[in-house]
Amino acid sequence: MKATRLKQLLSILWTPLLFMFGIFTLSLFMNSNTGVRRPLFQPITPKAAPSASPILEYVTRSTNQMMPTTRHPLIPPYPYEYRFILNEPDKCRREAPFLVIMIIVDSKDSAARHSIRSTWGNESSIPGVSMARIFLTGISPKLTNEIQTMLQEESVTFKDIIQQDFLDTYNNLTLKTIMGMEWVAKYCPQASYVMKIDSDMFLNVDFLVHKLLRPELPVRSNYMSGYIVSNTGPLRSKAYKWYVPKEVYPKDKYPPYCAGPGYVFSGDLAKKIYDVAQTIQLINMEDSFIGICMDELKISLTEPPPSVFNGHKIEYNRCWFSSLITVHHYSPQQLLEIWPDFQSRNDSECIAKKGR
Numbered sequence: 001m002k003a004t005r006l007k008q009l010l011s012i013l014w015t016p017l018l019f020m021f022g023i024f025t026l027s028l029f030m031n032s033n034t035g036v037r038r039p040l041f042q043p044i045t046p047k048a049a050p051s052a053s054p055i056l057e058y059v060t061r062s063t064n065q066m067m068p069t070t071r072h073p074l075i076p077p078y079p080y081e082y083r084f085i086l087n088e089p090d091k092c093r094r095e096a097p098f099l100v101i102m103i104i105v106d107s108k109d110s111a112a113r114h115s116i117r118s119t120w121g122n123e124s125s126i127p128g129v130s131m132a133r134i135f136l137t138g139i140s141p142k143l144t145n146e147i148q149t150m151l152q153e154e155s156v157t158f159k160d161i162i163q164q165d166f167l168d169t170y171n172n173l174t175l176k177t178i179m180g181m182e183w184v185a186k187y188c189p190q191a192s193y194v195m196k197i198d199s200d201m202f203l204n205v206d207f208l209v210h211k212l213l214r215p216e217l218p219v220r221s222n223y224m225s226g227y228i229v230s231n232t233g234p235l236r237s238k239a240y241k242w243y244v245p246k247e248v249y250p251k252d253k254y255p256p257y258c259a260g261p262g263y264v265f266s267g268d269l270a271k272k273i274y275d276v277a278q279t280i281q282l283i284n285m286e287d288s289f290i291g292i293c294m295d296e297l298k299i300s301l302t303e304p305p306p307s308v309f310n311g312h313k314i315e316y317n318r319c320w321f322s323s324l325i326t327v328h329h330y331s332p333q334q335l336l337e338i339w340p341d342f343q344s345r346n347d348s349e350c351i352a353k354k355g356r
Contacts, residue, residue, distance in 0.1 A: 072247045076175050076282045077166070086155045086163040088134065089187045096190035097132040098215055099208075100267070102180040105199040107137040107151055107168055112199040115332035117158065119339040120203040129209055132188065135161050135199075136176045138168030170241075173260075173286040178277050185271035192219045194270060197262040202327040202335065208264065212304065212325065219266065224294060225302040226263025227309035229287070230256045242285060249283050256301055257291025259311050262326035272297055318342055319350035 071077070092100075101121060105112055113135055121133045140147065155161040162183055166175045177196060184194055193213050197203055209215065212225070233253045234244035273293045280296060283289050294301065304325075313329035314320070316338045321327065322345050330338075 072245065074171055074243070074245065074248050074284045076172050076284060078175065078178070078282045079278045080166075082164040082166050082175070082179065084162070085139075085165055086152065086161045087183075087187075088159050088162065091132055091134070091159065092188035092190065095130050096192070097130045097188065098192045099129065099205075099213070100132045100134065100184060100188055100191045100194045101203070101205075102184070102194060102196050103133070103135050103199050104173065104176050104197070105135045105137055107140045107143070107163065108147060109199060110150070110154060111332040113154070113158075113161075115335045116199065117160075119335045120205050125205055126209050129215060131205075132191070133160050134180070134183065136180050136183075137161065137163050138166045138172060138176060138179075139163070140168050171284040174282050174284065174289050177286050177290065178274060178282075181270045181274040181277070184267060185274050189267065189271065191267035191270075193223075193264055194267055195262070195264045197326065198260070200329055200331065201262055202321065202324075202330045202338075203262065204321060204325050207308070207323065208325045212308070213264070221266050221268045222272075222299045223302055224258060224263060224265040224269060224299070225304045225309075226258030227311050228256055228301050228303060229254075229259055229291075234285075234288075244283060244285060244288075248281075249285075249288075254285075254288045255291045255295035257287050257294070258301060259309070260287030261311055261328050262309060263287075263290075269299070272299075316342075318345050322350055 103113075103116060103121065116135075117133070123131045123133050125131075137151075151161065151163070155163075162179065164175075164179050166172055166179075168176075180194075180196060184191060192215075195203070195208065231253065233251070234249050235242050236245065237243060273290065276293050276296050277289075280292065283292070291301075308323070308325045310324050310327045312327075314327055316334075318341055321342060
């Protein structure tokens with residue numbers, strides 16, 4: 001009985017010793033094969049938190065310093081000489097584009113940029129028509145070194161990202177559009193037309209080019225068209241996303257303006273709008289502000305054909321979409337899903353369906 005208990009005790013003690021010896025031997029074998037000496041048990045190093053970008057720190061500090069402390073927080077910091085962090089100054093140097101598509105996008109939204117490049121933002125999608133695509137972005141308030149590095153790498157690959165050093169917030173959307181006007185005025189003044197559009201939109205470039213702008217006709221000047229909003233004024237309640245207090249815009253009515261999700265204008269207007277924006281107070285409503293600029297310039301908006309600029313989300317229908325320019329609220333995945341079918345559209349088939 002005593003001998004049996006002794007064997008059991010030795011078995012209990014010996015098993016873990018053998019296990020530790022096996023690990024030690026395996027470690028020596030791996031170290032000898034690689035020529036690298038490693039400790040037996042590697043300590044786990046906690047993953048470092050994403051580091052805040054020095055660019056973000058600089059932008060936040062300079063934005064706070066450059067404007068009077070009496071400035072209302074809904075008034076974008078302007079006029080101010082913002083710097084281009086990412087730029088494509090040579091994009092229009094080889095060829096004057098018939099159409100520049102400038103897309104408002106969040107700096108972190110790489111999915112939207114990739115889907116647009118693969119669908120309606122493809123610069124070669126319309127044979128015989130030169131186009132240039134640019135994405136407009138600022139500095140995200142949540143920017144890290146990692147995010148900015150990824151954006152820079154994307155910029156090197158695709159050469160279509162324009163970024164200035166202002167904070168990329170909803171109330172600074174006006175700064176994005178003014179940046180686009182500045183870029184066209186400085187680096188692409190020979191562009192015939194410019195389409196300003198949000199990144200969550202469907203855009204029928206073929207209809208825009210051939211049915212509305214029509215390359216066979218002389219290029220228009222002082223031209224802007226889209227879904228025109230008239231006889232509206234600022235929303236004065238703080239409960240609204242589009243709240244505009246009297247300190248920001250004292251008048252009760254806005255001049256007519258093209259709804260912000262998508263509108264088109266002649267290239268000559270970019271410099272005129274950029275210049276007049278230096279002389280008047282910006283407001284946080286981007287589309288309303290462009291209407292104010294047009295009013296200051298005493299240039300009227302042009303009514304488009306009925307219903308071609310659609311500001312609402314509608315269910316995809318190939319025939320219906322073929323006679324629209326814009327449709328709102330399409331995610332990157334939805335764009336990628338519908339695009340192959342839209343590209344295979346048969347105009348005669350759609351005409352036959354309308355005739356029934």
